[in-house]
Amino acid sequence: MTTPREVFERLSEGITAGRFDELSQLYAENTVVEHPTAIPVSGRIEGREAVHERFVGGSGTTLRLSASDVVVHETTDPEVIVAEYRYTVESSLSGEKTETDNIQVLRVRDGLIVHSRDYHDYLRMAAVQGAVAGLTDAYAQVPPHEPGPVQPRPARLADRKSPLGVFQRLCYGVSDQRWSELPDLYAEVTEVRHPFLPGAPALKSREDLRTHFALAGEIGIRMQATDLVTHQGTDPEVLIGEFAYEGQLGATPFRVNNIFALRVRDGEIVESRDYGDHPALAAATGRLPELLDRVTA
Numbered sequence: 001m002t003t004p005r006e007v008f009e010r011l012s013e014g015i016t017a018g019r020f021d022e023l024s025q026l027y028a029e030n031t032v033v034e035h036p037t038a039i040p041v042s043g044r045i046e047g048r049e050a051v052h053e054r055f056v057g058g059s060g061t062t063l064r065l066s067a068s069d070v071v072v073h074e075t076t077d078p079e080v081i082v083a084e085y086r087y088t089v090e091s092s093l094s095g096e097k098t099e100t101d102n103i104q105v106l107r108v109r110d111g112l113i114v115h116s117r118d119y120h121d122y123l124r125m126a127a128v129q130g131a132v133a134g135l136t137d138a139y140a141q142v143p144p145h146e147p148g149p150v151q152p153r154p155a156r157l158a159d160r161k162s163p164l165g166v167f168q169r170l171c172y173g174v175s176d177q178r179w180s181e182l183p184d185l186y187a188e189v190t191e192v193r194h195p196f197l198p199g200a201p202a203l204k205s206r207e208d209l210r211t212h213f214a215l216a217g218e219i220g221i222r223m224q225a226t227d228l229v230t231h232q233g234t235d236p237e238v239l240i241g242e243f244a245y246e247g248q249l250g251a252t253p254f255r256v257n258n259i260f261a262l263r264v265r266d267g268e269i270v271e272s273r274d275y276g277d278h279p280a281l282a283a284a285t286g287r288l289p290e291l292l293d294r295v296t297a
Helices: 004-017 048-057 122-128 135-140 163-175 206-219 278-284 288-296
Strands: 027-035 043-046 063-074 080-091 097-109 112-120 189-193 203-205 222-232 238-249 252-265 268-276
Touching: 004 063, 004 080, 004 097, 004 112, 027 048, 043 048, 080 122, 097 122, 097 238, 097 252, 097 268, 112 252, 122 278, 122 288, 135 278, 135 288, 163 222, 163 238, 163 252, 163 268, 189 206, 203 206, 252 278, 278 288
Parallel strands: 027 112, 189 268
Antiparallel strands: 027 043, 063 080, 080 097, 097 112, 189 203, 222 238, 238 252, 252 268
8 A cells, every 4th residue: 555655755756857747646536735825815726637737737837846855754643644845946937946845734545645735935936936026916905814713722731741732832822922931832942943934043942932922922913823733743752733823913804824843852842843824924914015025135
């Protein structure tokens, strides 16, 4: 039986080789592919035929993608893997290149992808194609977000030293604006990266996190974590958590989709890659022009 890892490897190798007309055969007939961080709005594709049209008519016609630095996280669900990797992205029109980070959650059954949630750095991909200038208008034309119900919290959180317990306390701590407490979820020496945020430095200590969360508190945004879905790695220290922040700034509601890849040791985060929809947050807070300037600098 073909394993989820082998299916991902075939997908990655096919994209790198540019065999876009073949790739839909890796997907089930009734597959669902979601793009939670697509810009200016998240996307969803249903069915193998629609996936095929996306591959042969989408960015594959204008971008050359080469994968490297691949890390595949096996999970305790034998159908599910999470893959982190980098793309070298080259525009076939301008010849410009950039590097992007990516993370995908794949569910593979009977050797075929039945569900995939693909988080890519769409902002940098837009920049290499010279398509950033139109994003301000594109976001302005997006219909206002209609907030949905916030997922109820568990009656009891997981053990506070477990990866799940730490992740829950991080999400709900942001929801409750416990900014001064959140740094204590991290080790004294840690490494936290925000791969989709242009120019963001790595946060390498608990004190760095203290400054980070204090700034978040000063902005005054209220957000509630919802739709938490976690994937426990077969490595007991590793947890991948998908979730969204539902928030409001003034009269403007917004939703920011995220996926965090954490390593938790002795109840503290020693490593985290926080992939978030920063353009959506920037658009909601009036900081989109600043973000676009950073990605084109």
